[in-house]
Amino acid sequence: MxxxxxxxxxxxxxxxxxxxxxxxxxxxxxxxxxxxxxxxxxxxxxxxxxxxxxxxxxxxxxxxxxxxxxxxxxxxxxxxxxxxxxxxxxxxxxxxxxxxxxxxxxxxxxxxxxxxxxxxxxxxxxxxxxxxxxxxxxxxxxxxxxxxxxxxxxxxxxxxxxxxxxxxxxxxxYTSLPVEKPSPDPVKIKEALDLLDAAKSPCMIMGGGVILAEATAECVEFAEYMQLPVIMTYMAKGGIPAKHPLCAGHAGIQVGIPLGNRILLDSDVVLAIGCRFTDRHTGKIDVYKGNRKFIHIDIEPTQIGRIFPPALGIVADAKLALQALLAEAKKRGPRRQPSERVRNLPTLREQLKRKTDYDQIPIKPQRVYREINEFYDDETLFTTGCGLNQIWSGQFQEINKPRHYLPTGGAGTLGFDIPAAIGASIATGKKRAVAVMGDFGFTFLVEELAVAAKYKVPITVLVLNNANLSLIRQNQKYAYGFEYAIEMKENKDLIDYIKVAEGFGCKAKRVTKPEEIKPALAWANQHAGPSVIEVLVEECTDCSMGMSIDSIKEFQ
CATH class of the missing domain: 3.40.50.970 (Thiamin diphosphate (ThDP)-binding fold, Pyr/PP domains)
Structure with missing residues (x-):
């Protein structure tokens, strides 16, 4: 052969x-x-x-x-x-x-x-x-x-x-090699429960490793049994439903939200499972770590202590670790009663929610994500690459199922969005996949629209066109005090994205008013193949972010 x-x-x-x-x-x-x-x-x-x-x-x-x-x-x-x-x-x-x-x-x-x-x-x-x-x-x-x-x-x-x-x-x-999953040390599982039981304000961080281990159900079950607020890393978005009473959203200096950062800063013990403590989650390490005790569980031994030494490190598969934690918790007593902090979490979520109900023209980018949340169902897949459009997506989109929000997390890759939407849709029997991207990122790998058209893949490409390299502009403006080479006026005045999309065999529509967004999304959903919606948004909107989780600069 x-x-x-x-x-x-x-x-x-x-x-x-x-x-x-x-x-x-x-x-x-x-x-x-x-x-x-x-x-x-x-x-x-x-x-x-x-x-x-x-x-x-x-x-x-x-x-x-x-x-x-x-x-x-x-x-x-x-x-x-x-x-x-x-x-x-x-x-x-x-x-x-x-x-x-x-x-x-x-x-x-x-x-x-x-x-x-x-x-x-x-x-x-x-x-x-x-x-x-x-x-x-x-x-x-x-x-x-x-x-x-x-x-x-x-x-x-x-x-x-x-x-x-x-x-x-x-x-x-031919036979495949078996994949062995490391089990947690029972002694360390007991030590983890000791720390959680002794804590006054514990919380949990669900990392992307929990989704990779198919352990979101176990993670939520343990959080419910222990009444722990759950913070998701960006890679775990959708691991717990957005409106679950224990969901605290994201913590971090970019896609983090006020609630997630507040819960983390107010915690004394943090159980972190399947996460790597990357810089855009932690921000300044001294602020992030503070005097909190961290229990770090990860399948990769080299991740334990890589960023900072935890109070307790456990090398284990996330699912096996969560099963062991739940079993040990049940041995120690009945389901825990929620503290006042936990009972108030849903109310605090609403109080700290950032504004999205803008009505002005040009459209505020935040309004686009409000319309996305209201229109799409929980079965819709989302991809996103890099830019303020991606950070706003992380901040504002409400995802209720794992494996339905697919960002490029560590790399921030422009061009990921469209081919990723194609792959995700094909993997799931051609579910609707929505690529949320900016006008500059749209021109990276835009030719893959022809692939979606050829194979009739039902993707919606949602382009927030602000005619700017907006993430770079914001970094230049606030970190260095200048703005240069970031205006992309041609993306509105010279390049016709509608014709580009149609040239690759897609349906395409341009939106200029807030009230046109939802009908456009519905229009795209009617097509079996790919559609492109260009939303003309305000050009110089800044995005809330900062250098440490206790000093996020808020913008509207």
Whole structure:
């Protein structure tokens, strides 16, 4: 069996049903066998980076692996931003790249680049397979590596002669490597309960690792049993319903909300599960940590104490840890009674809510998110990339289910939104996916609209057009005292985004008044394929943020 066919048969055995890629001379032997695969459907993208974003969001939405595949040279190097985006957010996927023949490696041959080395810093592992007989075991290890521990993307680079080499392989004998999940130390579970029971104002932080572990139900159940306010990191948005009595929203210096920051600052013990204490969540560490005692639970040992030493660190799978915590809590007594602080949380949520009911023209960006919350149901998927539009999305959007809000968290990748919406929709049987983005970000990977049109993927691209690099403008203005090279007047006066969208086979509509937003969203939902809605918004609206969670500068 040729190496290329061996790869395809293993992909089938490992459960891959969807692949996103672009064929090319360096990978065509694999495409020969993909063509006749009874279980793998291939979607031809229009940029290699978009293939990775689609595979990435496919997993974010479904918890199921997808493949990104492309040819060698610049095709392979175009994977890098997508791989980084997935890696920093702990999203597993299988990336496969074509390569020149092994005898030409390192000899500056045409489109022959050491992609395995280039990609190594932004993946969990990479392999350049130079011996065809090793291919089955490499692929087996790749799947295991992607799934185990802190998950992440892996890359397999396949020289043409390896793809075409004949090797003995029987697909019926292939088995996946089992993924072991670390259980928590029972002694440390008891210590965690000791700290929580002794606390006067404890809270919980639900991180993205809780969603990756499919443990949101266990997390909410434990919070309810212990009557703990739940703060979500940005990657955990939707892990607890927005209006749940214990939901405190986000804490942080950007997507954080006043309630989340207040609850965290008022806490004396913090149980943090599946989070990494990244800078835009914590802000200034001395303020964030204060005199609070942190219990940090994470599946990745190197994360414990990486940012600051916790009072207690537990290496464990989030689901297993939460199950153990709940069992120990039940041994110690009945469901806890809510403190006055906890009872007042829903009232405080309403009191501290930022204003969104603006009526003026040009439209205030905040109003757009109010309309989004009122119009879409809980089954709608959302993607977002980077910019003030993304930060407002994190602050204002109310999400009630896990795996329905899919942002690029650690990378802040412009261009993620549209291909991610495509991948997420395909992963979920073509649910409606809404890409919330800005006018500048729209021009990154906009060509993927043609992919959505070709395959009739029901995505709505919502473009908040303020004709500005608004996040950069705000940083320049308040951090450095100047504004330069950030005006994009041409995005309203010269470039016609409606015609651009229609040129890629989409329906498109422009909105200029607040009362037009909801009808436009309804109009887009009527179409089986992609639609673009351009909302002309106020040009220089500032977004509430700051350097530490106790000193957020509020803007309207």
């Amino acid at each position: 040729q190496g290329a066919e061996v790869l395809v048969r293993i992909l089938e055995r490992e459960g891959i049903t969807d692949a996103f890629g672009i064929p090319g001379a360096g990978i065509n032997p694999v495409y020969k066998y993909l063509k006749d695969s009874p279980s793998i459907k291939h979607y031809t993208m229009r940029h290699e980076e978009a293939a990775v974003h689609a595979a990435d969001a496919y997993f974010r939405a479904s918890g199921k692996l997808a493949m990104a595949i492309c040819t060698s040279g610049p095709g392979a190097t175009n994977f890098i931003t997508g791989l980084y985006t997935a890696w920093i957010d702990s999203i597993p996927l299988i990336a496969v790249t074509g390569q020149n023949i092994t005898s030409l490696l390192g000899k500056d041959a045409f489109q022959c680049v050491d992609i395995a080395s280039i990609a190594r810093p932004v993946t969990k592992a990479t392999w350049c397979v130079t011996d065809a007989k090793e291919l089955p075991e490499v692929v087996r290890k790749a799947f295991h590596t992607a799934r185990s521990g802190r998950p992440g993307p892996v890359l397999i680079d396949l020289p043409l002669d390896v793809q075409q080499a004949d090797i003995p392989f029987d697909p019926s004998t």
